[in-house]
Amino acid sequence: MSETPHRKPRILLGVTGSIAAYKSLELVKYLKSSAEVRVVLTAAGSRLVPENELKKASGFPVWTSLFKGATPIKPGTPGGSHPLAVVPHIEYAKTADLILIAPATADILGKLVQGLADDLLSTLCLYASCPIWAAPAMNVRMWNHPAVVSNRKILLARGVSFLGPDNGHLACGEVGDGRFAEPREIAFQVESHFRHFGEWTGKKVLVAAGPTREPLDPVRVITNHSSGKMGYALAQAALNRGAEVILVSGPTRLIPPAGIKTYWVETAEEMRNRVHRNFPKSDILIMAAAVSDYRPSRVSKTKLKKTSGGLTLRLRKNPDILAEALKNKKSSQIIVGFSAETDHLAQNALNKWKKKPCDILVANQVGKKGSGFGTDRNEILVFSRKNPKPLWFKNDLKSRLAEKLLDEINKF
Ligand code: C5P
Numbered sequence: 001m002s003e004t005p006h007r008k009p010r011i012l013l014g015v016t017g018s019i020a021a022y023k024s025l026e027l028v029k030y031l032k033s034s035a036e037v038r039v040v041l042t043a044a045g046s047r048l049v050p051e052n053e054l055k056k057a058s059g060f061p062v063w064t065s066l067f068k069g070a071t072p073i074k075p076g077t078p079g080g081s082h083p084l085a086v087v088p089h090i091e092y093a094k095t096a097d098l099i100l101i102a103p104a105t106a107d108i109l110g111k112l113v114q115g116l117a118d119d120l121l122s123t124l125c126l127y128a129s130c131p132i133w134a135a136p137a138m139n140v141r142m143w144n145h146p147a148v149v150s151n152r153k154i155l156l157a158r159g160v161s162f163l164g165p166d167n168g169h170l171a172c173g174e175v176g177d178g179r180f181a182e183p184r185e186i187a188f189q190v191e192s193h194f195r196h197f198g199e200w201t202g203k204k205v206l207v208a209a210g211p212t213r214e215p216l217d218p219v220r221v222i223t224n225h226s227s228g229k230m231g232y233a234l235a236q237a238a239l240n241r242g243a244e245v246i247l248v249s250g251p252t253r254l255i256p257p258a259g260i261k262t263y264w265v266e267t268a269e270e271m272r273n274r275v276h277r278n279f280p281k282s283d284i285l286i287m288a289a290a291v292s293d294y295r296p297s298r299v300s301k302t303k304l305k306k307t308s309g310g311l312t313l314r315l316r317k318n319p320d321i322l323a324e325a326l327k328n329k330k331s332s333q334i335i336v337g338f339s340a341e342t343d344h345l346a347q348n349a350l351n352k353w354k355k356k357p358c359d360i361l362v363a364n365q366v367g368k369k370g371s372g373f374g375t376d377r378n379e380i381l382v383f384s385r386k387n388p389k390p391l392w393f394k395n396d397l398k399s400r401l402a403e404k405l406l407d408e409i410n411k412f
Contacts, residue, residue, distance in 0.1 A: 009035040009194045012096040012128070014121040015054065017044020018103035019171040020137035020180035024049055027102055028057040030187030034194060038092055039063065040121045044105070063089040066120045089120065093128040100190060101125075102163070103137035103180050106148050112160065113151045135163040135186050140176030152255065161258045163189055166376075177253070185397060192403055193240045199410075200241035206282040207235040208275055208321065210250030212268045214295035216313070217304045224290050225373040228252035230338075230364075231288030233402035235260055238284075241406065246282070248274040250289055268292055268318035275321050279328065284409060286336040287322045288362075290373070294318060322356055334412050336360045336405070342367040345381060346390065353383050360384045360408055386411040 011031055015024045024039075031037045039054045039062045051062045093099075101108055101121070108121065112132070117123040125132060134155070142148055143165060152162070164181030209231020213221040228249060235247045236257050247262045248271055256262040265271045268291045279285055294315035304311070322337045329335055337358035339349040342365070349363030363381040366372035379395040382405070393404055 007036075009097040010092070010095060011035045011037045011190065012093060012099045012124065012130075013037050013039045013058075014042070014099060014101035014104070014108070014125075015039060015045040015049060016042045016101060016103060016105045016108045016121070017048060018105045018137040018180065019048065020103040021045050021048035023180055023183050024102060025053055025057050027183035027186055028054065030184055031100075031190060032058070033187075034191040035097075038089075038096075040089065040124060042108070042119055042121050044107070063120055066123055089124065090127065093124045096128055096130050097194070098130055098190065099125060099128055099132045100135070100186070101132065102135035102183075102186055104134035105136075106138050106142045106145070106151075109134065109136065109148065109151045109155060113154050131159065131161065133161045133163060133190070135181050136165045136178070137180035138165075138178045139170060139172050140174055140178045143176075143178040156255065156258045159258045162255050167253075185399060188397075188399060189236070189240070192237065192399075196237075196241040196403075196406075198242045200238060200243035200406075203238075203241075203243040203284065204282045205235070205238040205243045205245045205284045205286065206248070206275065206278050207231050207238070207245065207286045208248045208271055208289035208291075209235065210252040210254075211290045212250045212271055212292045212318075213266045214268065214292050214318070215266075215299050216296045217300040217302065219303050222292055222295065222315075223251075224292065225366075226250070226252075226290035227374045228254050228289075229374075229376060230378060230398050230402070231286070232256065233398040234286050234288055234405065237399070237402040237406050238286075243284075246278050248278070248289070268295065268321070272319050272321045272324070275325065276328075279325055279333075282333065284334045284336070285325055287325070287358075288336075288338050289321075290338075290340060291321060292318055320356075322358070326356060326358065334359045334409055336362065336409065339363040340366045340372065349381060349383065359386075359412060360405070362405065363390075380405075382408060384408055384411070 028037050037058045038060050039058050041062050041064050054062045111122040117126050163186050166179040167177050168179045210228030211224045211226040213223045215221050232254050235245050239245045245260045247256050247260050263274045295318050297314040297316045335358045339352045341348045345363050345365050353361040361383040378398050380393045382391045
């Protein structure tokens, strides 16, 4: 959103022809609690979700055609009064705060890349000047097709943000990436974009996320199960608030949000270099990465051979990035650390907080189903210098926990 409007934010919701199109009805319901929603339905979308239902859900007529509502040009009409200049969807697109394409098919992504304008939605995407967000939904093989992968990259570079897709069971019966993100989650992201936008303008936020990978030989690594989801959710939340965000990411399968400068790293040493280079100019450092504490003392140039007996590995300690940052910290900087524990969460985290006195230490239980590493959810215990007692944030989506953590950071 370019400025904080006094009116309700305006969303132009593009519904395209994915099986998940029927979920747009639920999405409209959630979006409406914080925004005005006007729907543009593509021809393929209209075969999957009835226009009338979307009209009922949004409370407005659904736009399906570029020409509906436009009066034909009468011979002799002066050039300045072209009918497209006055049709309602064009007028609306001019003042929209966000175009959300949900679900977004491979087809609309391709059209956006090519700059095609052969239907109403693609035309409005070229015309409007507001941000475009896309929540893709398609078969996993389509999502991973080189053409779609390349289109995603181009769109990201142009500033299109992606919400999802999730990994899981797909409508076609296959399993993998391509599942439409949960409508409630999409609406949550949109709402937080509008609610907090601008709050962190001028702040520089550095986030380290994901695992590290320590090579043993050219084919083997020591790593962990971190998915990077918590760190990415924090980066997204900071971006939603208008901060300038730098993400230092270990290897993950996630797509960093558009508008975030991302450095990809493998080892703890590489992560340390990137973090330390960017830390001095950051206002906030969030170390959500699961940094490998050790690395092999020696990296073999060739693949280690199997022997008849066992194999003993010699490991050496990795630098502690967070501890080093704490030593160099200026009083104006805020540092958030994480503490992943399998047992005695509160006690172990408290011990860690004494050793690494971050402004905020976030303790999370790992190795438990439905929370921690690799999942979309987490439950966390938050130690903050601003709170007399630790706060318990019960099991919730990482995106929501990220918002709550940012609210804790706001107390400094
Ligand atoms: O001591 P422990 O590894 O549990 O500390 C976790 C916190 O320290 C996390 O914030 C993690 O990102 C950070 N860390 C680090 N460098 C390491 C190990 C952990 O910055 N080598």
